[in-house]
Amino acid sequence: MAKQATWEDADLLLRFDDLAAREETRKAIDWFRANHLGSEDPNFHPILRDAPEFTYVSRFLELFESMGTLVKLGLLNEELVHERWMTRAIWDFLKPTIDRERRTVHSPTLGENFEWLAERNRTWAEKRTRGRDRASKDASR
Numbered sequence: 001m002a003k004q005a006t007w008e009d010a011d012l013l014l015r016f017d018d019l020a021a022r023e024e025t026r027k028a029i030d031w032f033r034a035n036h037l038g039s040e041d042p043n044f045h046p047i048l049r050d051a052p053e054f055t056y057v058s059r060f061l062e063l064f065e066s067m068g069t070l071v072k073l074g075l076l077n078e079e080l081v082h083e084r085w086m087t088r089a090i091w092d093f094l095k096p097t098i099d100r101e102r103r104t105v106h107s108p109t110l111g112e113n114f115e116w117l118a119e120r121n122r123t124w125a126e127k128r129t130r131g132r133d134r135a136s137k138d139a140s141r
Contacts, residue, residue, distance in 0.1 A: 005077040012076055013084055019063055028056035057101070060094055061111050068113030071120075081117070082124045091118030 019025065031053070064087060070076035081087070091114060098111045 068117035
């Protein structure tokens, strides 16, 4: 059985919201969208540490890697995270870049807790959709 969400879980989740709402994070989101990151050549060189995209990729990875780690270790309520964040959509957007970094920097574990959380979010959303569909069918009978 999943752990019941607590006020501490809510506070921690709101701290993640604060991190995501920071001006530099908003700039990173705008930069990713403007440059259509993820559509680049998969054999492209690794992101250089002094390039703006390194800061942007790092910002997202750190945020969602931390969130995934805390959920995985049971320190942050998973249901609460799924209710608030669509990590699967963010992962899908960043996956080509992360995959490229995994290959070119030879760091196969880069973003693994973020990926874990995103896949669990995908499963959670699919179950929720099936439940709604079933409830809708039952209501129409």
